[in-house]
Amino acid sequence: MSHLVLIPILIPLLAGALSLVSWRSLLLQRWIAVVATGLLLLVSIGLLQLTREEGFVVMHVGGWAAPFGITIVADLLSAIMIVMTGVIGFTIAIYSMAMTPERHERFGYYPLMHLLLAGVSGAFLTGDIFNLYVWFEVMLLASFALLTLGGERAQMEGAIKYVTLNLFSSAIFLSAIGLVYGTVGTLNMADLAYKLGQVEHSGMVNVLALMFMVAFGIKAAAFPLFFWLPASYHTPLVGISALFAGLLTKVGVYALYRFFTLIFNGDVDYTHNILLWGAGLTMVSGVLGAAAQFEFRRLLSFHIVSQIGYMILGLALFTPLAIIGGIFVIVHNIVVKTNLFLVSGLVYRLLGSYDLKKLGGVYRHRPGIALLFLVSALSLAGLPPLSGFVAKFLLIRAGLEVGAWTVTGVALLVSVITLYSMLKIWAEVFWKPVPEGVNTERLTGEKPDSQLWLLLLPIAGLAACAVLIGVNGQPIYEVLEAAAEQLLNPALYIEAVLGDQP
Template identity: 70%
Template sequence: MRLEVILPIFIPLIAGTLSVVVWRSTFYQRWIAVLGTAALLASGLWLLSAVRAEGHVVMQMGNWQAPFGITIVADTLSAVMAVLTGLMGLVVAIYSLGSIPASHERFGYYPLMHLLLAGVAGSFLTGDLFNLYVWFEVMLLASFALLTLGGERAQMEGAIKYVTLNLFSSAIFLSSIGLMYGMVGTLNMADIADKLSEVEHTGMVNVLAVMFMVAFGIKAAAFPLFFWLPASYHTPRVAVSALFAGLLTKVGIYALYRMFTLIFNGDVAYTHTILLWSAGFTMVTGVLGAAAQFEFRRILAFHSVSQIGYMILGLALYTPLALIGGLFYVIHHSLVKTCLFLISGLVYRLTGTYELKELGEVYRHRPGIAILFLIAALSLAGIPPLSGFFAKFIIVRAGLEIGAYTLTGIALAVGLLTLFSMIKIWAEVFWKAAPEGMDMERLKAPVNDSHGRFMLTGIGILIAGILLLGFWGQPVIELFEVMAEQLMNPEGYIEAVLGGEQ
């Protein structure tokens, strides 16, 4: 039994169960959250170490050999995403200690957070399409409940839009699974990849590819069905928004990378051209939506859509360098966008509003917070030598190498518009004179209480990650080179799964 590959799923399930057991004690729930997510991060690092040593780590549940049983499998991509899940969970758990009100804690915030993390980890580590669907539904259940905690009108409206479109995605996904099983007689992803090349009706394979593309594209918030994200991400508590921004859309991106490198790689000219233009439209619509907003979290939500386009572009270009850039962008974006959402929550604590027109002079009174924002914002915009620059540079270089000049130009233009949005937030929130009616006494009040320290600790961890990824990125790039090689040559994955437990 390979504990390292199953622990990232079991740990949040156990932590969530313990949180329910101590339901009456928010004190114990808080520290179970911190210790549980720290253990999740440690298990992810253990798994990554094992994958680095062995290439793939496979576990067949109940000793039923693939493709007949449930397979849990990790390659370098899965292991890195498991580490990311633990890191985002730990940061948000620490931040939540200072930002989540007792009313939310009493109604199950921490058990729901653990359930969400279990769904995310399960999605990254399953080797079976139906179980991927199951983990998607676990995430949907937990995320919908987290969105509605508090019961405010805006939350309910955002949650309805969120769940409606995601249920539509789930219906397409389940239909695709049924058609896939009817075509090849298996749902094990490695076995599907092995048998799909023998299918005579290539037109039906392409139809299935588009169906999966739509289902996962909705989960990832790709064009054209992305509007659930900016309609919902600004409505819950900012810790919830940050957790969603760091992880939820990344599961859709992961599924696209897995399916369109492992399974649907036979007609790249057709499938990846669709992905290419979807990436371009996603970048443009997201950044234009952000430019029109004047609410802190809405701007960040629209930019989440825009940045998803870069990740899809890395997959669509489908070269080793492009895959490196796209997946590097996933890690960079998770750190940066989670950090920006958490900073928006800290600004709200100091000022009582997210509206840019009602803010000002934060730099004068809180220069440290302003500098933290500036680091994250410039990284998102792709200013060197921060992580966003290297993520964009690799993707742009990959595009130029294969002559994708139009999409490369779009990526560069979107980067400039992203910088415009970040400058807008800086000018409105941190630099301009405080507008009339702004509560300056609240802004000047100290934040060195326990709540403020927890919030700053979570932000500080992410800022350190952003700086490390920018200034010490070579080891990460080398890791991603291995990842890209495994994705471009999926025979190793197939052999590891179908060859039995390693």
């Protein structure tokens, strides 16, 4: 059963190859995307179940035992992230059937989407830091191509900022890998965790920790190098924006959780205090940027930044409850943030703009869509009984338990400002009348849209997930509790990968 851990990487790679073979048939490419992402979701659920039973699922590629060969590892955290990858991939595949223009499909939209999903899955499952770098580069290549698909000026400007900062991050990451190998002679995460614990010069270990923190912080869009995200995520097709919003920055957050629970946990007072400051500043800078925006997707992009702060806060507090809360925020945010971007695309389909001042009347003519938006918006703000309330409640409680009064207060204040910006969208897009001069044929139904159900189906599904996570959080909490226990006991990971070694 250990080979199951490799399948979430192989499925999107194979689907991408089949999409290239089917280059002339757009219909076939669409259905390959739906079937492949559906299979990815089913396999990921099976992997999560196996991980719950076994604790860890480890595969040594080519039969080469760790630390000498390539190791693929699934613990509960990585299995949870693979499930979320399947969920988002499947919803985006369905949404894209109706929302992606044919000219974009003809330039490789679906093969690139599969390549991106393969990179995300590989990053979540690799047990080797150099292979983590490789999967990051796969994601960077695919995401850059998707960002520039269409070749519009705004896309190119956003893509240049995106790729410049991410290449800078990659350079720091690769330099840190070289220094790590020169210091302890290994790149396997489990072996590295053991050997770095034996290094006498803690100063060098802290330098390496900071290099990885900066590299992953940039990829996660944490303060202060986050401005590439709101400058780029609003420029591509909305399906691409939603895919990026759901998954890309979460890979950087995942890497922070992996490295700063498994590898760099010897000087928690130093490293995690920096993470704590970074979390607070990320929350504040992101939400203030969002409050000032009047472009739908750009506003949501700034909120990605602010929510990253909550995720890092769970890691920075470094208690079992805080880790549970941090992972809960990740899961909740993947669902909710993706859905908000999908709603923005649906509104664009109906009214032809992302500018809040040029929108309105959606509640009057399409109350169902307004309700679906409201579920995700209130969940993002943390109102009960939705998923965001449970996630933020866990984090706030964890902060109070350790006496982190300042950052806890910041987290509460940011939630209030988040609610303000969501209500601003509600007032501008859904509540106020349609501005003069805006074409309302699609909004009112005068011009029927036969594909509207393909847009509504994934939005309704993700909104239902946000509700279910909130009202039925106990089973999810139990899984996350076991995941936190694994993360806070790195010896379990080391033993699962290395066996009787080192």
